[in-house]
Amino acid sequence: MVVKKLSDIGERAAIRRIEGILTKEKNTSGIGDDCATIDLGNEYLLVTTDMISQRTHIPKQMTPYQMGWFLVAINLSDVAAKGGIPLGVVCSFGLPKTTSEVFLTDLTRGADACAVTFGTTIVGGDTKETADITLCGTAFGRVKKTEFMARTGTRLGDIVAVTGTLGKASVGYYALQQKHPAKKLTHGLLEPAPRLREGRLLAQLRCVSSSMDISDGLSSSLYQLQELNGVGFEIKKNTLPLDPGFSVLSTTRTKIDASALALHFGGDYELLVTMSPDMFETAQKTLQKQGCKLTAIGSVTKKRDIILVDGGKKTTLANKGYEHFKKHFFP
């Protein structure tokens, strides 16, 4: 008998196995969206949790402050993707007993700074001894039911759009590799900004038919959205809002394919949304007024595949992404 290991089945299959076991209650959503929702009457309570560990998620160049920031940011990103107003974050720090007190205080400062920067606070937590650094955050928020942005709801003919720029995390990764002096280049990777403002603006406009964050990578997220909604996408390669950081990286030592990294690298905490074409301009302008960016990158199609349009050339988009247990970017 072959005993299957988690490394054989991968994270998504593991989550499907979990989903098959869990008891569902009427007033809660199942797992499989960025946040769980609990019915509070006119509102949903949003809850999301993310764990990061030294082995898979924490590049060696990441400072303790950045680890704290990162932990909070990735959880708030899930609240942002649902149009939520954050209510608070709890953090559990699993640390080896040889960890210094300064490490703990820097970690806490980073977590606190991220929460406060995005309008919320750390309301509680836990510290425990673990073999490796293992950090777990849980963010919760609230959103009017009428403003909630689910992963499901994509409609034929909708525009596909993303907030911000794409490829920031990969820019950070290569900037570290190249020991680039501009520390700011690494912020997309090490100190990402959750798109809470963008999420709220889109939610208030009630223009979005489906929404998720693209932390797993744009291509991977598109495939998840496609599968959930039974539609297809046509993505125009030349419309991808590539991060300006790409232009600063050295291309002499490393071959850098910005579009491929923007599509597949993952780690960009932007929102991927779909909306009716007649709402797009209003949405874009509303975000722009607040210093936020929204870019149309394609459209929703009937045929259940994802096509990348590159000038006159159409190819099926590769489904690559950051999936845990199977591989890591930071070995």
Place this chain on the structure above:
Amino acid sequence: MVVKKLSDIGERAAIRRIEGILTKEKNTSGIGDDCATIDLGNEYLLVTTDMISQRTHIPKQMTPYQMGWFLVAINLSDVAAKGGIPLGVVCSFGLPKTTSEVFLTDLTRGADACAVTFGTTIVGGDTKETADITLCGTAFGRVKKTEFMARTGTRLGDIVAVTGTLGKASVGYYALQQKHPAKKLTHGLLEPAPRLREGRLLAQLRCVSSSMDISDGLSSSLYQLQELNGVGFEIKKNTLPLDPGFSVLSTTRTKIDASALALHFGGDYELLVTMSPDMFETAQKTLQKQGCKLTAIGSVTKKRDIILVDGGKKTTLANKGYEHFKKHFFP
């Protein structure tokens, strides 16, 4: 310069350091109670998080099913201590990549079973690769502000009481050591029952002046309550509701001091409450009618110390408890 390690300062000092750093918001409580509270108008949203790891919390005899149960139970215990109605639990599973799929499904089944047994569900989670098994749960609940049972509020002359029986976790520990055939003896240690029903009944009676769970140990919890409230306690040793499991353990090979274990061992997920003497009988009877147990073990005194009364002998109660980073019960 001496760099202080977490192993030098211990968990409680670590938490105090964290508390000193975190930004506080008006509509939330600080850390330092069993749950964080978020103001939702007439109610509080309760949030609590607990992490357990192979190295410190998971005895080697604990099955994956029990790990899942335990993780959910210890979080729900914090909701119980505040008088809350649970709304849901999220679980993050940090697992080595060589973990079998069966382990994951058993873990999930245990978590689900505990949640469902106590009237709630697992609404979401995360799975990540870690060096050691590291599990993190977050439970949330709701409670009317008028029914919320804080850690603070102890009044002079109040009765000190506990739910259930004391020493169950230590009974389980010695039952495992003695390889006792009665599996049920280990349940207090490996499959604890959060006192949600007791918590709700006490909350609805509005009889409690302060409340916390005693997972850290009764003596340690009394010292925490004493420090927070600036009072003292007199605890009568012969009133401690010792777990009946003690009588089944062999005392030939191991010297077992049931009262000492009930006071100091920790791991009992019972509630420690204080209340006015004229409310106690009603509270006890109300719980009894629902098959729940409440025992008076002492009273609140003016002098800021904790006295253990053993017949005519009065001694200062030792402040021992399960504190992480510094030591473990399960090396």
